[in-house]
Amino acid sequence: MNSSTKVLIISSVMIALGIGLGVLLIGLQKGGFLTTTDVGGLPELARIQEQLRPLEACSLTYRRRDKRGQRRYPDSVFLKTCEWAEYTSVVIDVPTTWAYKGVGFEMTRGSMTEPWEILVEKKEVPFPDLKEALEHFAPLIAASYPERLRERRESDRRMDRQLNEHKREEQERKERAKDSYPE
Structure with a gap:
């Protein structure tokens, strides 16, 4: 085996070890994928699953840890739609009662027909505390999310129309500018 092959093998092994170690460290952080558990299948949470199943959302987050391991936004639940082509996020205000008890969770699913995974540390x-928070939040979210989503989509459409109108006006201005000076 020549020296360039040895260098290539050693480099490949070192890169693989580095990537593996990085993944392990990220997973072991607070809130990382190795420290959270899906409790969505517990029978005690079935009623909550049913309340939230019809929502046009595939992500629901309350006090998820940030990159520094801190839990933020004790008064808000963040929801995202299921559409990959449409990135729409909605914020629902909730009481801060459970934030001070350390409650934080993330709910995800692949489509509206799937049950929620409820990821918790x-x-x-x-x-x-988790169950009580979910029982309190679920009816609030189910009642206000559809209207908030409609408002957000309308706002997004209005912004798109304004942006397109601005681009059209800018293009027209540039076209007029081309021939506007005497020669």
């Missing part, structure tokens, strides 16, 4: 969030 079991070592940090007591189940009774």
